[in-house]
Amino acid sequence: MKERFEGKPGQAQSTLFKAWEQKIEQSGSKEIGAAELAAFQAVFTGMIEILHNRAGAGKAESVHQLMEDLSVSALAVDQAAVCRQSGMSLVRFVYLFKAMVNVCEEYIMDHDSSIEEKILYLTALHRVADRLEYAVIEDWHLSDGDRTHDQHGTEKMRSAIFQSVGEGILLVDEDMEVVKANHQASEIYGLSRENLIGADIQSLTDRPGAEKLKAFFNELIEGQRLSAEIAGIYVDGRMFPTRTTVTRIDLDGRRLWTIVVLDTTEEKALENRLRHEKIQTEEMNLTLKNVLKSIESDRRDFEKSISVKIKTSILPGLEKIRRESDAGVRNSYLGLLADQLVALTSGFDAGIDAEMLKLTRTEIEVCRLIQNGLSGKEISEAMNLAFETIQTHRKNIRKKLKLSGKKINLNAYLTNRICEADNKENNA
Amino acid sequence: MWNEEYDIVIIGSGFAGLAAALEACKTCSSVVVLDKMRTPGGNSAISGGLVAAAGSPLQEKEGIKDSPALMLEDMLRAGLDFNTPALAKIVAERSTETLLWTIEELGVEYKPNLNHLGGHSVPRTYNTTNTSGSGIIKPMLAKCRDKGIPIRLKMLLQRFIADEKGVIQGVEVRKGYLFPNEASGETWRIRARKAVIVATGGFSQDIKFRLTQNPILTQEIESTNQPGATAEGLVAALKAGATPTQLSLIQLGPWASRDEEGFGVGSMFSMLAGFPYGILIDLKTGRRFVNELSDRKLLVDAMLNTGRESLAIVDSVGVKYASTLNKCLKRGVVKQYEAIDELAHANRIPLAALLETIRTYNENVSKGVDEDFGKPIPDDLFPIENPPYYSIRLISKVHHCMGGIQINSRAQVLNIETHLPIRRFYAAGEITGGIHGASRLGSNAITDCLVFGRIAGRNAAKERTRT
Ligand SMILES: Cc1cc2nc3c(=O)[nH]c(=O)nc-3n(C[C@H](O)[C@H](O)[C@H](O)COP(=O)(O)OP(=O)(O)OC[C@H]3O[C@@H](n4cnc5c(N)ncnc54)[C@H](O)[C@@H]3O)c2cc1C
Numbered sequence: 083m084k085e086r087f088e089g090k091p092g093q094a095q096s097t098l099f100k101a102w103e104q105k106i107e108q109s110g111s112k113e114i115g116a117a118e119l120a121a122f123q124a125v126f127t128g129m130i131e132i133l134h135n136r137a138g139a140g141k142a143e144s145v146h147q148l149m150e151d152l153s154v155s156a157l158a159v160d161q162a163a164v165c166r167q168s169g170m171s172l173v174r175f176v177y178l179f180k181a182m183v184n185v186c187e188e189y190i191m192d193h194d195s196s197i198e199e200k201i202l203y204l205t206a207l208h209r210v211a212d213r214l215e216y217a218v219i220e221d222w223h224l225s226d227g228d229r230t231h232d233q234h235g236t237e238k239m240r241s242a243i244f245q246s247v248g249e250g251i252l253l254v255d256e257d258m259e260v261v262k263a264n265h266q267a268s269e270i271y272g273l274s275r276e277n278l279i280g281a282d283i284q285s286l287t288d289r290p291g292a293e294k295l296k297a298f299f300n301e302l303i304e305g306q307r308l309s310a311e312i313a314g315i316y317v318d319g320r321m322f323p324t325r326t327t328v329t330r331i332d333l334d335g336r337r338l339w340t341i342v343v344l345d346t347t348e349e350k351a352l353e354n355r356l357r358h359e360k361i362q363t364e365e366m367n368l369t370l371k372n373v374l375k376s377i378e379s380d381r382r383d384f385e386k387s388i389s390v391k392i393k394t395s396i397l398p399g400l401e402k403i404r405r406e407s408d409a410g411v412r413n414s415y416l417g418l419l420a421d422q423l424v425a426l427t428s429g430f431d432a433g434i435d436a437e438m439l440k441l442t443r444t445e446i447e448v449c450r451l452i453q454n455g456l457s458g459k460e461i462s463e464a465m466n467l468a469f470e471t472i473q474t475h476r477k478n479i480r481k482k483l484k485l486s487g488k489k490i491n492l493n494a495y496l497t498n499r500i501c502e503a504d505n506k507e508n509n510a
Numbered sequence: 511m512w513n514e515e516y517d518i519v520i521i522g523s524g525f526a527g528l529a530a531a532l533e534a535c536k537t538c539s540s541v542v543v544l545d546k547m548r549t550p551g552g553n554s555a556i557s558g559g560l561v562a563a564a565g566s567p568l569q570e571k572e573g574i575k576d577s578p579a580l581m582l583e584d585m586l587r588a589g590l591d592f593n594t595p596a597l598a599k600i601v602a603e604r605s606t607e608t609l610l611w612t613i614e615e616l617g618v619e620y621k622p623n624l625n626h627l628g629g630h631s632v633p634r635t636y637n638t639t640n641t642s643g644s645g646i647i648k649p650m651l652a653k654c655r656d657k658g659i660p661i662r663l664k665m666l667l668q669r670f671i672a673d674e675k676g677v678i679q680g681v682e683v684r685k686g687y688l689f690p691n692e693a694s695g696e697t698w699r700i701r702a703r704k705a706v707i708v709a710t711g712g713f714s715q716d717i718k719f720r721l722t723q724n725p726i727l728t729q730e731i732e733s734t735n736q737p738g739a740t741a742e743g744l745v746a747a748l749k750a751g752a753t754p755t756q757l758s759l760i761q762l763g764p765w766a767s768r769d770e771e772g773f774g775v776g777s778m779f780s781m782l783a784g785f786p787y788g789i790l791i792d793l794k795t796g797r798r799f800v801n802e803l804s805d806r807k808l809l810v811d812a813m814l815n816t817g818r819e820s821l822a823i824v825d826s827v828g829v830k831y832a833s834t835l836n837k838c839l840k841r842g843v844v845k846q847y848e849a850i851d852e853l854a855h856a857n858r859i860p861l862a863a864l865l866e867t868i869r870t871y872n873e874n875v876s877k878g879v880d881e882d883f884g885k886p887i888p889d890d891l892f893p894i895e896n897p898p899y900y901s902i903r904l905i906s907k908v909h910h911c912m913g914g915i916q917i918n919s920r921a922q923v924l925n926i927e928t929h930l931p932i933r934r935f936y937a938a939g940e941i942t943g944g945i946h947g948a949s950r951l952g953s954n955a956i957t958d959c960l961v962f963g964r965i966a967g968r969n970a971a972k973e974r975t976r977t
Contacts, residue, residue, distance in 0.1 A: 257840075265548060268548055268549050269548045269549065271549075272549050272550060272651075273549055273555075273644075274547070274549045274551065274555060274556060274736055276555075276556040276736060276772065276773070277549075277551075277555055277556060277642070277644055280775065280837055317549070317550065317551070317555075317644075317647075317648055317651055318550075318648070318651035318652050318654065318655040318661070319648070319651070319652040319655065320655060
């Protein structure tokens with residue numbers, strides 16, 4: 083029965099009802115009659131639809147909300163009354179009901195949503211189912227009053243149901259003393275029946291919880307129901323969150339309150355996790371946004387620096403080449419320019435080369451010869467210039483290369499620069 | 511083979527189990543407590559919270575002369591010398607130290623007055639402020655939580671697992687057990703690197719088992735115990751080679767009410783007020799028939815033997831010690847009457863006889879000697895003469911198992927064949943036998959459970975850790 087919630091609701095419903103009928107059949111129980119089917123369809127269709135709509139929209143909304151939407155008790159009671167009038171026994175009704183809930187459970191478990199979602203739906207389902215079951219059975223007994231039946235059996239059944247409900251149920255009297263409690267209530271508070279009966283209900287919650295309950299006791303009129311999220315206290319002192327619903331009932335002139343307690347620890351943990359995840363996602367989004375922003379600003383910075391470099395070194399270099407007639411010198415300029423262009427995008431610091439481009443043609447020539455290892459005298463002879471002139475050129479070169487006053491040998495510096503440029507090429 | 515392991519595995523979350531856990535965790539960080547029920551605390555949590563201690567601060571304050579030797583003497587007398595003296599002596603000797611431990615380490619709160627319970631020579635019984643064992647169990651559980659000791663519920667002990675030499679290695683339990691459904695849960699094995707401590711309490715609610723020991727105790731006889739007080743823990747220990755001792759010594763409580771289930775709120779009414787400050791009479795004759803402050807065995811025997819219906823009566827002076835009075839009245843367990851004739855009429859007691867009984871009793875009280883039954887008459891005991899009067903209808907209910915498995919003074923379980931300790935196996939609390947002999951004195955069980963629980967925990971923690 084692998085299904086997705088997105089399927090047409092009608093289709094899922096018919097699958098579910100079919101599974102239900104099969105289940106009943108396999109159990110060897112009496113086949114489901116048309117009237118029974120109709121009654122259960124009326125009760126469960128709403129539930130199944132809600133499961134569909136919620137999950138179909140892809141949002142696992144809080145179970146609480148889901149519950150509020152499911153105020154179908156009245157409908158269930160009506161339908162149960164129809165069943166009862168057509169002669170169905172309560173045992174049969176409860177049996178069919180449990181089977182249907184079971185089918186819904188399997189449906190939820192089989193379907194491919196996240197485990198968190200599944201838990202949400204299961205909790206919701208159980209809440210609704212318990213409530214419906216309780217409502218139907220209460221009503222069944224009330225209307226049963228005028229018929230002859232096995233009082234003892236009914237009492238047994240009532241107590242079995244009281245005990246089997248998934249929520250803690252406490253009956254409290256005017257002294258705020260617990261007079262009746264089910265197993266689940268025992269389990270929730272860690273107190274055996276003997277300890278729970280006679281306990282002050284205020285001892286099971288904290289100060290604000292007790293105030294809330296007292297207020298409810300005062301406010302409630304008969305039959306009305308109020309609920310609140312209050313703290314519970316386990317026998318070892320641990321506090322836990324509960325959803326507590328209080329109803330007032332008046333019996334033989336006595337006022338009593340039923341208190342239905344659901345330990346919402348798991349639910350809260352789940353909610354917290356979801357909330358946490360949401361916060362994390364939001365944080366992640368923010369980070370991403372910032373990263374993108376900073377990338378953008380980096381890009382702008384980068385463009386700016388390139389345009390500056392083009393203006394300050396590449397364009398002047400080009401101008402020099404344009405004006406140069408000597409092929410050798412032009413080649414030197416071209417080489418330097420090529421390095422500059424590569425450096426523009428490769429990210430290497432092309433500072434030295436940029437300085438080199440500022441040199442005059444004579445100075446470049448001098449550099450070339452220095453690089454080739456010629457002495458000052460040899461250069462003056464090769465260039466046919468006075469030795470002093472060559473020395474002046476050397477000084478100017480040093481100045482332009484920002485080497486003035488530094489103990490750096492020009493030959494070594496220039497050779498080095500060439501090596502660097504070679505390396506760059508090799509690496510590229 | 512194993513699903514999980516801890517250093518020390520303790521079965522039972524009552525006084526004995528929790529005391530063992532708290533003591534063990536002082537030197538051992540890996541301790542777990544298992545319990546089969548949905549809630550922790552067993553009988554301990556529903557008990558009356560009465561704790562005996564010899565030589566306590568309250569006794570000193572009230573000028574009561576007492577000693578461990580006197581307490582031991584009382585225990586042996588009530589126990590008809592069926593007690594194992596060495597064990598009983600340990601309980602008496604460590605009683606005050608243990609009481610102080612509950613106050614100082616656990617923060618337990620007690621009422622500021624002592625109680626004089628039947629069979630004790632002197633008042634030596636403390637009572638928790640809330641008149642319940644939960645006043646001790648709750649702080650114990652809080653401490654366990656504090657120390658990170660897990661209390662794992664719905665875990666039914668099925669058997670102890672031993673190696674080929676009989677050394678206990680761990681336990682097999684049903685995890686996810688739903689009392690009392692035998693089929694519930696799954697098999698789960700937990701290894702104990704140091705030791706296993708069994709503290710599963712008594713079997714007063716196990717009708718089949720108690721019938722094997724005492725055919726009188728049919729299902730018609732109610733019990734004061736929680737429904738899970740059954741024998742399978744004891745039987746598992748026997749299967750592991752433990753020595754059974756005095757299993758047929760099962761105590762009935764004489765103070766429980768006919769008009770409510772179990773221990774209820776009436777029992778404490780009788781114990782705190784009805785017996786010490788009132789009289790116990792036979793409905794048919796309107797006469798007293800026993801010293802109301804006898805130990806339980808004598809009381810029950812006196813009540814059962816003649817098939818009497820018994821009633822305890824106290825007046826408005828004596829009733830002030832009954833801390834559960836309001837609840838008793840509310841539940842109809844105790845009835846209030848403006849005059850004795852009203853009380854006699856409502857309970858169909860012959861009026862003249864009843865008036866005569868009260869007159870004689872009052873005379874005895876004024877004289878300071880009970881010439882008829884030898885009830886001790888302390889200074890704060892007054893004649894029954896101040897209305898309104900209160901009465902409670904009594905019936906005996908199965909209450910405590912004196913018998914159990916045999917331990918030595920180190921709380922080690924003794925092997926039935928070798929009489930030597932079964933290695934890495936300890937026991938404490940009501941599952942053990944021999945400490946109280948034929949009759950346990952009221953308020954001695956809590957002391958016993960705490961004393962031997964702590965001994966078991968301390969010694970288990972000293973075991974070498976298996977790898
Ligand atoms: C109503 C009542 C009032 C009492 N009042 C007093 C009093 O005021 N003063 C006094 O001294 N004594 C009193 N006693 C006696 C005393 O309370 C008990 O003897 C004592 O609590 C026993 O403690 P324990 O730790 O041995 O067992 P328990 O407190 O009974 O704990 C045993 C635990 O083991 C668990 N268990 C049992 N079998 C298994 C199994 N197979 N697997 C897993 N877990 C298991 C049970 O569920 C239970 O929680 C009273 C007893 C009762 C019943």
